[in-house]
Amino acid sequence: APFGGALPDGVSLADPELPDLPALVSADLLASTGREVGESLVVGLGNGDYRLRIAGSVDALPTTAGSGILVDYQSFAETRYLATTSLEQPSEWWIASADPAATANALAGSQDQVVAVHDRLTIGEQLRNDPLSGGLQGALLLGFGAAVAFAAIGFAVNAAVSARERLTEFALLRALGVSSRQVFGLLGVEQAFLAVLGLAGGLVLGLVVADLMVPLVVSSSQATAVRPDVILVTNWPPLLIMLGGVMVVLAAIVAVLAGGLRRRGLGATLRIGEDR
Numbered sequence: 001a002p003f004g005g006a007l008p009d010g011v012s013l014a015d016p017e018l019p020d021l022p023a024l025v026s027a028d029l030l031a032s033t034g035r036e037v038g039e040s041l042v043v044g045l046g047n048g049d050y051r052l053r054i055a056g057s058v059d060a061l062p063t064t065a066g067s068g069i070l071v072d073y074q075s076f077a078e079t080r081y082l083a084t085t086s087l088e089q090p091s092e093w094w095i096a097s098a099d100p101a102a103t104a105n106a107l108a109g110s111q112d113q114v115v116a117v118h119d120r121l122t123i124g125e126q127l128r129n130d131p132l133s134g135g136l137q138g139a140l141l142l143g144f145g146a147a148v149a150f151a152a153i154g155f156a157v158n159a160a161v162s163a164r165e166r167l168t169e170f171a172l173l174r175a176l177g178v179s180s181r182q183v184f185g186l187l188g189v190e191q192a193f194l195a196v197l198g199l200a201g202g203l204v205l206g207l208v209v210a211d212l213m214v215p216l217v218v219s220s221s222q223a224t225a226v227r228p229d230v231i232l233v234t235n236w237p238p239l240l241i242m243l244g245g246v247m248v249v250l251a252a253i254v255a256v257l258a259g260g261l262r263r264r265g266l267g268a269t270l271r272i273g274e275d276r
Contacts, residue, residue: 020053021071021079027057029067043069050079060229136217148246151198156253159191163257170261184258188251195250199243207234 020040035041041052052069061068077087097103104119163170170183215230 020051021075022055023052024056024058024061024070025052025054026061026064026066026068027059029069030054030057032067148249151246152249152253155191155195155250156257158194159254159257162190163187163261167261180262184262187258187261188254191250191254195247199246203239203243210234 023041025041030036033041035054037054037057039054041054042049043052044050052071058070061070073090081087095103095107100119100121104117104122107114107117170187173183174180211232214232218226218230
């Protein structure tokens with residue numbers, strides 16, 4: 001919790017006779033001060049100084065956009081009391097509750113004691129519905145739809161050209177006694193191999209690019225970097241459903257192509273081969 005009270009003139013909490021305050025500090029603060037974990041650090045708060053013992057380092061601290069220090073309230077209160085015989089109450093409390101909505105409503109009703117109540121889940125919902133993030137998601141969705149459409153067209157053209165070039169081969173297989181189901185099964189297996197290989201490669205490439213790029217492009221509604229840093233979470237069920245849907249579209253393309261070849265008939269196929 002933040003503290004902002006000033007100390008009496010001439011009082012210093014960095015007195016060597018007072019115990020060091022154990023603290024967690026952000027990594028950028030360590031880098032800027034040149035200190036390491038286990039060393040002491042004197043910081044100013046109000047008109048007083050505090051001597052901290054760096055107990056550990058973290059990448060970032062919640063609610064801070066830059067350097068931050070986290071100390072235990074009990075240790076802070078004891079150190080301050082030893083120097084000033086006074087205590088300062090924290091101006092902010094963080095509460096864990098099994099029913100956040102009910103807790104927030106109960107606290108909001110105590111206007112004489114509570115100035116403002118912020119629910120983490122509500123804030124998260126507001127951030128998810130932020131127009132800036134919504135526009136980015138919409139653009140990515142449109143890009144995904146366009147990519148799927150172009151991929152389906154390219155796959156259909158490639159499959160049609162490949163089958164057209166092998167019409168004579170298919171006719172010879174049919175003349176040798178291979179059933180049409182087996183011939184078109186061969187065509188389906190070949191195209192399925194290409195489809196599965198493409199989807200697997202695209203999935204891996206997408207995960208790598210997302211891991212590298214998403215934390216860099218996500219920003220707050222004020223167009224500032226989000227702190228703590230963004231953690232990319234892959235939601236596998238809808239992702240697998242999407243891959244299955246693309247696979248169904250590609251399978252339908254192969255089925256339509258196979259139906260068109262079947263309607264040509266063996267004689268027509270052989271004549272096409274002779275013309276060539």
